[in-house]
Amino acid sequence: MKKNLWKLRLKTVFIVLLIMFTGSYFTCIAASGNSTPAQQQGKVITGTITTSEGEKLPGVNVVIKGTTIGTVTDIDGNFSLAVPEENLSGELQVSYVGYLTETLDIGGQTEFNVTLIPDLQQLEEIVVIGYGVQKKSDLTGAVASISGEKLVEVPSIGVDQALQGRAAGVNVISNTGMPGGSISIQIRGISSINGNQPLVIVDGVPVSIDGNSDRADAGYNGVNNLFGSLNPNDVESIEVLKDASSAAIYGSSGGNGVILITTKKGKAGKITSNFNFYRGWQKPWKKIDVCNSQEYAQIMNWIAIIKNPDDPDYFSLQPDTLPNYDWQDIMFRTAVMDNYDFSISGGNDVSTYRLSTSYITQEGILNNSDYKRLTVRINSDHKLSNRINIGEDVNFAYSKTNGFDEWVYTQEYNTPMANILPMYPYLAPYDENGVWTKPPVGSNPKVAEDVLHEQRYRYNLAANTYAEISPLKGLTFTSRVHGGLNFGLDDIFKPVYDHVPTDKREVNSVENTVTRHLEWSWQNYGTYNLSFLSNHNITLMAGMESGYGKNIDITGTREGLINETPEMRYFNASLNDTSLNQLIEGGGDESSRYAYFGRINYDYKGKYLLTANFRRDGSSRFGPGNRYGNFPSFSVGWKFSEEEFLRNLPFLSFGKLRFGWGSTGANAPGLYAYYARVNSTLSAFNYIFDRSTLLTGAAPVQMPNREIRWETMIMTNFGIDLGFFDNKLNFTADYFIKTSKDMLIYQPQPALSGIYQYEADLPQLGGDARPIINIGSIENRGLELTVGYKKMSGSLRQSADFNITFVKNKVLDLKGDSLIYGDVGVNLHDITITKEGYPMGQFYGYVTDGIFSEEDAAIDSRGRIYIWNQPFTINSVGDTIRAQRNAAPGDIRYKDLNNDSLINTGDRTIIGSPIPKFVLGFSYNVEYKGFDLNLFLQGSFGNKIFNGTKNWLYNQDVGGNRSPDLLDQYRSPVYDSEGNLVDAGNTNTTMFRLDPRGGNGNLTKPSDVFLEDGSYLRLKNVQLGYTLPAKLTQHVGIEALRIYVGAKNLFTITKYTGFDPEIGMNIATPEQQRNLLMGTDKGATYPQPRMYLTGINVTF
C-alpha cells in the first residue's frame, strides 16, 4: 500500500512537471489553481491563529496531516478550510516558522482557535556554514546572512547583482550596464592583484570545479557563471563567509571569501504556487554634455584661426543653418524588460519538492543589444526511512545575449559608446537615401549597430544528488555528487558593407566559437554531535572532497557565404575554400583538486564557544613539491549576555564577543605555471619562405616557475554582536586585518632571459611569458558595522538595515617593484602605480598649479612666445632649456616635484586613490494595511575616478564632437600677419587653453586635471506594493495578490561628471591587471540604465 501511495505521489509530481514544461505560464496558473481543493462533501472549518501575546499570525500553514489539503492564514490570522468527508477523523496540523507545530484532532469541531508557542530552538536563526549549519547566535566567525526576500526586493537578473549593498564588507559592482553583463564582487578589500572574486557555493557545491572558473566572474557573460544565471527567486538565503576563521574550511578557495547560496526547498503541507511578473522600462539615467552644431562650429573655427590666422580653414558649413541631432538620443532607447517567474512547491512527511522556472527578456538601452534567459530548477528530498534522506537538485539555465561581447563595451577604441559622443551633431544618422551619413573622421555609430550580428548562447546544467544517513543519534554522514556541463556558442556573422575606407568589409564571414566546460565533484563528510556532563557540547565534522574540471574550446571562421540570409550563416554555405583566415583554432585545459577537512565546534553552557577548522588541499596547478597546502583556523566567542550579571538588563537581549584567526589560500592564476610549455599554435611564431605557404613555428611561451605555490591570506577578526529590546535592534561590528602573503605576481625578468614581451602584445604572444612568482604581500584593514531594526508586529511593521564598511588597503611587499600600468585612449599612458607602502592602483600623474597667464609670457630672440617664470636648465652648448619648453599662456603649469628644473616622468606622483574610504547600504521597509514600501540606498565615498571620457572629449586634434567645456577654454588674442585682430580670445578663465598642437601636453600628461571625486549615493531601488485583502482574493483561490510599482537607479547624488560613478572592473584588461586599473572611466562603458517597473505577485 505504501509503495502504491509513493508511486501515486511520484505520478502527481510528474504530471505537474509535465504541465510546467509544456504549458504556458497561464496554463500553469490555471492548472495550479485547480489544485486547490474544490468544494467537496465534508465541512468547512475556520479559526484564528495567534501568538501567546495575542498577536494574530498571518501566513500560518494549516494542513490536514498526511495530505496536501491545507491553507494559510490571512493577514488577520484567520483561516478557512474545506475538509473532505474522509478526513474528518484526521488531524489538523498548524505550523509556522519559529513556532512549535500544533497537531489537533479535527473530530466534530468546526472552529479552531490555536495559540502557537514559540519554538526557542527554531527561533534561533540557523545559518549555513561550510559543510553544515550552525545557530547564528553560536557563530564565532564573521558571517553575513541575507534572506531570499531581501534579494528579490531589487529586481535583478542574477543573484550576484542582488547582493549589492546588502552586507557589510561585500562590495558588488556592475562592470557594465549591458544586459547580462558581468559583476565584480570584493569581500573585504583587494587582497591580491590576481582577481578577488569569492568562491561561490550553491547548495554545498562550488559553482564550477575548474579552478579558473570557480570564481564569480569566470567566463564573463556567464560562460561558466552559474552564479549569475541563478534566478534570485530560487534563493532561500545567502551566507557570506567573510573572515578566515569561517572560510578556512574551504581552504585554498576561501581566500577571497565564500558566498554560500541555499536554494528554496519544498515544505511538507499544502502545495504552494507563486507567480511573479514585472515589466520594466529602462533609459539611460544620464547623458554626457556635448556641443550642439553651433557650438561645435564655433570651436572648430577658433581652432582654424589658431592654426593659421592668415588663412583660417574655417568650418565650411553655415553654423546657423545646421541641424542638430542628439546622438545619445539616437543611439539609446527606452528598453523594455519582462520577467516571469513561477514556482510550485509542496510535499508531505516523506517527500518534498520544489519546481521553478523563470524567463527574462531584457532589451538593452543601446539598440541591438538584448538578453534572454530561461531557468528551470527542480529539487526534491525523500525520507527513505527515519535514518536515510536522499534528494537531488537540478538547475538548467539558457541564456542568449545579443550585441557585442562585453569587453568591447569597456574598451575605448572602436565601440558604439566611443563613437556616439564624438559623433558630429549636425549629421543625421542616415541621408535621404537611407545610407549612413559619413562623418569626416571616424565612423557613424549606426554602422556598428546595423551590421552587428553577434549572439552568445549559454547553456548551464548543474545537477547534484545527495544522501544523508544517521546511523546513530547525533551522527550523520552526507555524500553529495555533483555533475556540471556548461556549453557556450558564440555565433558571429559579419556582412559585407561599405561605409568609409577604415570601416568596411568586403568579404562576409561567419564565425563560431564553441566552449564546453565539464566537471564533477564528490564530497563525503560526517558530523557527530555530542553532549556530555550536561554543559559541554561538541560537534565534530570531518570529510573529503574531490573534483575535476575540463574546458575545451574551438573557433572556426568561414568567409564568402553564398548569400547573407540567416539561413546561409553556416560553414557549409561558404564558397571560399582557400583563405588563410579560415583556420580553426581551439584548445583545452583541465584541473583537479582533492581535499580533507575537519571542524570542531565546542561550547560550554552555550556561553563559551570555540570553533577550529582545518583543511588540507591538493591541486593539480602546482608541482609535486608544493601541491598541498594546509589551512587552519580557529575562533572563540563569549555570549556575555548569558552571564548572570547581565542577564536581567532590560534593554540588552543579546551580546557576544568574537575573535578569530585563520589562514586561507588562493589558487594560482593559470593552470600550468609549473610546466615548461612549447606553443606551436600562435600565428606570431609562423613564417613564410615562399611568399605563400605559412609554416608553423613553435617556441616556449611562458617561463615556468618550478617553485609555484599557493597564495595565502592570514586574517584576524574581532567582532561584537548586540541585540536590544528583544532583538528588535541589532548591532554587529567587525574589525579585521587581512594580510595576503606569497601573492603571485608576474615577475619581470631581464630581456636577456629571452622571454621578453611587450605588455600590449601579450595575447598575441600567448599570454604573459614572465614567470609568476610568489613574492607579494598586501594588507587590508577594515571595520564593518551593521545595524538592523525590525518591528514585525502590529499593523505598522517596519524594518531598516544599515551597513557601512571602511577598508584601508596597503601593498606591503612587491620585492621593490612598482607596477605602473594603464592606458586611456591613445593619449594617456601609465595612469596608475602600485607600489610598496601605498594602496593598490593609485592614480599616478602630474600635479598641476593652475594655468599660465599673459603675464607669464615673453618673446624670445626668434620671436617665439615662451613662459619666463618657470624652472630651466642650461645644456652643454649653452642653450636655455625650459621645463615646459612649448608652454604658452593658457597652458597648465605642472609642478616640478623633484626640483630638477625639468618636467618629466620624475615629477609624477600619486594624485588620488580609486579605493573608496567607505561604502554603505541602507534599506527600509514598511508595511501598513496591505501597503508596503521599500527603499534601498547604496553608496561609495572618498574615491577618485580618472575621467577618461573627459580627456578624449577635450582632445582638439581629432575630428568629431567635443565637450562644451571647450567653449570656455583659454584663448590668447590672435592677430594675423598684418596685425589685425582675428580672435579677441578668452583670457578670463581657469580652463586650460584651446591648442590643437598640444605642445604642452595638457591632454597627454596624466594629471590631476582629469581626476574627479567619485563619491555617490544612489537610490538603487524604491518599490511600492499593495496586497489585496485576502477576503477578496481567496474567493478565487488566491492566497495573496500583490501589485507593485518601482524604480531602479531612480536618482544618484554625485559630483562625478561622467556617465556613471559606479566603475566596475575593466574586463577588456587582462585579469591580472584589472585590479591595477580600478576607478578608470575609459568612457566607452555601456552605461547603467534607470528602470521604472510595475509587477504582480500571486501566491495560490
Added chain:
Amino acid sequence: MKNIIIKYLNILLAGLLLFGCSEEFLDLKPIAQDSEETFYSTMDGAEKAITACYSNFCLEKTWDLTIMMTLGSISSDDSEAGAGGKDDVIEFQHVDQMRHTPSEANVFIWPWGYCFRAINHCNIAIEKLPEISKETDPAFNASLIRKRLGEAKFLRAINYFVLTQIFGGVPVMDHVPLPTEYTKGRDDIIDVYKLIRSDLRFAMTVLPEKSQWGESNAGRASKGAATALMAKTFLYESSYAKNYPGDERFAGMTQQWDSVLFFAEQVMNSGEYELLGINGERFDTWWSPETGGYRCIFLTRGNNSSEGVFEVQNVQDGQEWFNTRGTALVRWTAPREYIDNNGNHIEHGWGWLCPSPQLVASYEEGDPRFKATVMTADDSIPSMKDDSTWFKPSMEELYDRSGLSWYGRKYECNYNEYWKSTKTWMDGPLDLKLIRFADVVLWAAEAAYNLNDNAKALEYINMVRTRARNSGDTGVPADLTGTVTMDDIVYERYIELAMEGHRFFDLVRWNLAEQYLNHTLADGDQITFESPMYDFFPIPITEIDLSGNNLKQYAGWD
C-alpha cells in the same frame, strides 16, 4: 537498516580508497600544448623551432617601425617623423629630435627585448637540434639539421649585430641562460663580434647559396647573406677603429678593410646577385609597365629580386591585428590625406618617415632615385576608388603638423595590393631589405677607398650610379671620375639608401653625426647631437634596473 548503514559505509570507504592515489589524480600535465622536454626531439620540432626564430622579424613595431624607420632613419638627416605632430608616438618623436632618454616608453625596449627574445629562440634551436638523432626520430636528416643550425646561427648573428649598432656592447649569451645569468652586464662590442663571426663562419660553411635554396625557400638565410653580414661586421669594426682611436667602447678593434673587401667581393662574385635593372631593364608593375630598376626594388615586384641578399618576408596573411607576417610600414608611411578629383580630402595613411628638407635638396637634378623616394604635392598616386584614375596626396595636414611638404614612398603599395585587400593596418606585403646588394657594393667601394684602391672604389660607386641612371631616362647621375673622396661615399650611400634605416648608423661609424645631424627640423626645433653620448642609444632603464645595475650605460646616459 544496519545493512544499509554498512553498505553506505562501504561506499564511503571505497570512495576514500579510490582517491587514496590522489597524487596521480592531481598530476595533470598540460593538454593541447607541447612540453619543452619532448618537443625538440623530432625533425618536425626542429623545423618549427627554426621557423619561430624567423618569426621575430615580423613582430610589428620592432624591425620595421623601430629599428629601420625610427632608429636608423628618423633619427638621422635623411628623414623626419612627420606623422601627427610632436605628440604622435612621443618616443619616436624624441628620437627625431635627439631628446630621447633611457626611460622612453618603447623605442628602446622593443629592439632590446625582441632581439634578445629572438636570440633565445636561436639558442634553444642551437642547443636542442643537435640532440635529434635516428633514435629520437627515424626520419632524422643530418644534412638538413646542419642547414637549420646554420640558419639559427645566422639569425643569432644578425640579431646581435643590430643590437651592437643600436646599443654598442651588449651581454653575449651563446646558450639558453640559467636564471643566475639573466643579470649579466655588457660585453665589449668586439666580444659580440667574436660570437657573430664564429656563427657566420659556421653558417657560411653549411648554408646553400640563395639560388640553391630556390624560390620555395627564398626567405631563408643563405651563404651570401652570411658572407655579407661578415663583411658588415668588418666594415663596422674598421670604421670604429679608424674614426674613434683610443675610445674604450671600441677597444680591441683594428682596421681590416681588406676583410671588408674580401667578403663583400665574395658576395659580388658569387653570381647570385645583381643591381636590379642595371642594364636598363624595365619591369611591369602597378607603378608603370615600364618601371625602372631602382623603383622596382621597392615595389612588391621587387620582393626577393636579384637585389635582395637578406629580406624579411612580408605577406598579407590576414591574421588580424598583430599576428601578421606583413609590415606596418605601408600604412605608417602612406600620406595622411589624399585629394580626389572633387577636391575632397580623404583620410589615408599615417604619414610617417618623411624625407627631410636636407635629403630633398641633395638630389642631383634628374636623378631617378628622387622620384622613387620622395612624393611631392605634384605627384599622383592610384585612386582610392578604382585602378584607372590617379590622384594627389594632400600636404596640408602634414605641413600643419610638422612643417613638411613631402612624403616618402619607398614603402608604397597600390590600392589593389594593400588598401583593397587589407585585413589589418600592419599587413603590408613589402619585404624589408635588411641587406640589399647595392649596400654590399657600396661597402666594397668604401673598403677600396680606405685601401687606397681608387680604381676599384670608382668602379663600385659607378656601378650603383649606373643602375640609378639606367633606371630613368635623364642620363643622370653621371659616372664619377677622378679621385673618390669620403664625401662621395657618404653622399652615394645617403642618396642610394635613403630612408632604409642605414643613415644614422653610418654617420656614427664615420663619426660624422655631429657634423650632419646638428640642423633644424622643419618645425623649427634645433637638434643637438653630442658625441659620444648620442653615438649609441641608451639601454632602457627598466633593463638596467632588472639587471641589478650590472648593465651600465655608456658615458652621458648614466
